[in-house]
Amino acid sequence: MQELFEALTTVFTPGSELSQITLVTLKMAFFSTTISMLIGVPLGVLIGYSDFRGKRIVLRILNTLMGLPPVLAGLIVFFILSRSGPLGSFRLLYTVQAMVTAQVILITPIVTGLAATAVTQVVPKLHETAQGIGLSRGRELLYLLNECRSQLFSFIFVAFGRSIGEVGAVMLVGGNVQYKTRVMTTAIMLETNKGNFEMAVALGVVLLLISFVINSIALLFDERGFTARRRRSTIPRHKDEKAVLQEGKKDTA
Amino acid sequence: MTEQGVHIQDLVMRYGEEVVLNVASLDLGAHEKYAIIGPNGAGKTTLLRILAGTLKQSEGTVDIPSGWTVGYLPQHPFVFNMSVFRNVEMAVQDAGLSRSEREKRVNEALEIVGMLDLVSARGTELSGGQAQRVTLARVFAQHHDLLLLDEPTSAMDIKGTIIVEDALKRYLDQYQATLVVCTHAPSQAQRVSNKIIVLEEGRIAEQGPTVDVLQNPQSEMVQEFLSYWRL
Ligand SMILES: Nc1ncnc2c1ncn2[C@@H]1O[C@H](COP(=O)(O)OP(=O)(O)OP(=O)(O)O)[C@@H](O)[C@H]1O
Ligand SMILES: [Mg+2]
Numbered sequence: 001m002q003e004l005f006e007a008l009t010t011v012f013t014p015g016s017e018l019s020q021i022t023l024v025t026l027k028m029a030f031f032s033t034t035i036s037m038l039i040g041v042p043l044g045v046l047i048g049y050s051d052f053r054g055k056r057i058v059l060r061i062l063n064t065l066m067g068l069p070p071v072l073a074g075l076i077v078f079f080i081l082s083r084s085g086p087l088g089s090f091r092l093l094y095t096v097q098a099m100v101t102a103q104v105i106l107i108t109p110i111v112t113g114l115a116a117t118a119v120t121q122v123v124p125k126l127h128e129t130a131q132g133i134g135l136s137r138g139r140e141l142l143y144l145l146n147e148c149r150s151q152l153f154s155f156i157f158v159a160f161g162r163s164i165g166e167v168g169a170v171m172l173v174g175g176n177v178q179y180k181t182r183v184m185t186t187a188i189m190l191e192t193n194k195g196n197f198e199m200a201v202a203l204g205v206v207l208l209l210i211s212f213v214i215n216s217i218a219l220l221f222d223e224r225g226f227t228a229r230r231r232r233s234t235i236p237r238h239k240d241e242k243a244v245l246q247e248g249k250k251d252t253a
Numbered sequence: 254m255t256e257q258g259v260h261i262q263d264l265v266m267r268y269g270e271e272v273v274l275n276v277a278s279l280d281l282g283a284h285e286k287y288a289i290i291g292p293n294g295a296g297k298t299t300l301l302r303i304l305a306g307t308l309k310q311s312e313g314t315v316d317i318p319s320g321w322t323v324g325y326l327p328q329h330p331f332v333f334n335m336s337v338f339r340n341v342e343m344a345v346q347d348a349g350l351s352r353s354e355r356e357k358r359v360n361e362a363l364e365i366v367g368m369l370d371l372v373s374a375r376g377t378e379l380s381g382g383q384a385q386r387v388t389l390a391r392v393f394a395q396h397h398d399l400l401l402l403d404e405p406t407s408a409m410d411i412k413g414t415i416i417v418e419d420a421l422k423r424y425l426d427q428y429q430a431t432l433v434v435c436t437h438a439p440s441q442a443q444r445v446s447n448k449i450i451v452l453e454e455g456r457i458a459e460q461g462p463t464v465d466v467l468q469n470p471q472s473e474m475v476q477e478f479l480s481y482w483r484l
Contacts, residue, residue: 122331125327125329125330125331126331128302128307128327128329128330128331129327129330129331129388130331131305131306131307131325132305132307132324132325132326132327132330132392132401133324133325133343133344133391133392133395134322134324134395135343135347136347139343139346139347143333143343146333146334146335147333147334
């Protein structure tokens with residue numbers, strides 16, 4: 001318990017190793033999330049909205065990539081960035097950039113797939129209605145985005161959650177280098193292996209806290225988006241209602 | 254000489270091998286009010302979609318007089334997660350109207366479907382019938398020459414139905430529009446149309462003046478279908 005409390009206070013002590021690990025974690029998650037969203041959301045919306053040959057195959061590939069084992073993504077990036085790899089000259093292996101790259105490979109398909117699914121559910125009805133009133137394609141797309149906005153927005157939190165919780169790929173391409181690429185998850189692994197269980201648990205608690213805060217923010221946005229404002233429900237009225245109804249009665253009798 | 258209307262020739266719609274619509278020839282006169290009735294799966298929606306141009310027929314031609322504007326209300330229209338006002342306004346956004354003209358159009362359309370009271374309610378908070386009125390107002394706001402409505406009152410109570418039907422008739426008179434409305438209810442056909450087309454398994458089983466067909470159906474199928482009416 002003492003250890004735990006100390007760990008929590010050190011997170012907020014500038015310069016401590018734990019606060020430094022937390023910062024690297026947040027930095028990695030921020031960039032992974034931002035890049036994945038910037039690529040995944042437009043791509044997913046486009047796939048979901050448009051009707052093209054081979055759409056089913058594209059969706060199937062996307063589904064496969066959504067389940068890509070993180071270690072595999074790590075391995076791919078490792079080979080590309082290693083000395084003899086195609087991008088070896090950039091010396092990016094064991095940097096935060098390498099970790100972000102691996103995570104973008106992992107998370108972008110997830111965001112793309114989620115966005116495509118969200119949009120696909122709305123498109124058929126919306127499209128027919130839009131065509132019926134002669135909306136331009138551009139306007140239709142804008143209305144579609146507006147309709148799915150809170151759902152698309154919520155993917156930020158999915159992406160962020162995936163990013164801070166990921167171990168395999170980050171370990172492989174980041175290397176868990178102290179003060180440089182060590183993040184919460186890899187630090188937990190290290191501390192557990194060293195037998196520092198209290199430290200590992202403390203790190204776990206901090207990770208859980210971050211997760212909790214992120215999810216709370218997500219929920220807040222969700223509620224704001226969906227809260228139905230109460231409104232009085234009136235029976236629709238009509239100018240000459242009595243006369244019209246009387247006339248109608250003759251026909252329906 | 255009556256004004257040129259819509260002409261359909263040798264129309265076939267196929268899904269795979271199955272023929273779901275087969276209309277050798279059909280003329281829809283200008284300013285007339287047509288009701289399309291027939292059982293589930295008869296092809297009413299398919300015909301309306303082809304008229305609206307949202308579905309491409311497998312064979313045949315559909316000629317709509319040049320210059321006619323067409324408004325189409327699908328059987329399951331989409332109600333957007335925004336205010337009732339904005340739900341209707343979207344239909345006149347590109348009509349080159351000033352803001353106040355737009356507002357007037359929207360309010361007029363909402364008034365005739367009896368939804369003016371709920372103008373600032375959210376589309377997603379409406380009941381099924383209220384939502385249907387909004388989608389109808391959306392089409393009304395556009396002032397078309399040809400109105401294609403697919404079961405526009407299916408979610409409305411009988412009182413609401415009659416009010417909306419009356420609004421529809423006044424609208425048609427005012428804008429000299431031609432109407433094609435799909436419905437399950439012979440009683441609705443009787444109230445809003447002067448011509449009727451009975452579809453059965455993709456073919457026209459019978460057509461003619463509404464009163465004649467409803468009171469004196471010639472084919473056995475139509476007699477049988479109508480025998481369930483006013484039981
Ligand atoms: N996309 C599709 N693919 C395959 N068959 C279809 C498709 N759309 C419609 N059909 C078939 O075409 C036939 C006619 O359907 P349609 O929707 O036109 O019937 P309807 O008369 O409007 O029926 P309802 O009264 O139930 O609305 C039905 O048998 C239906 O199964
Ligand atoms: Mg139908």
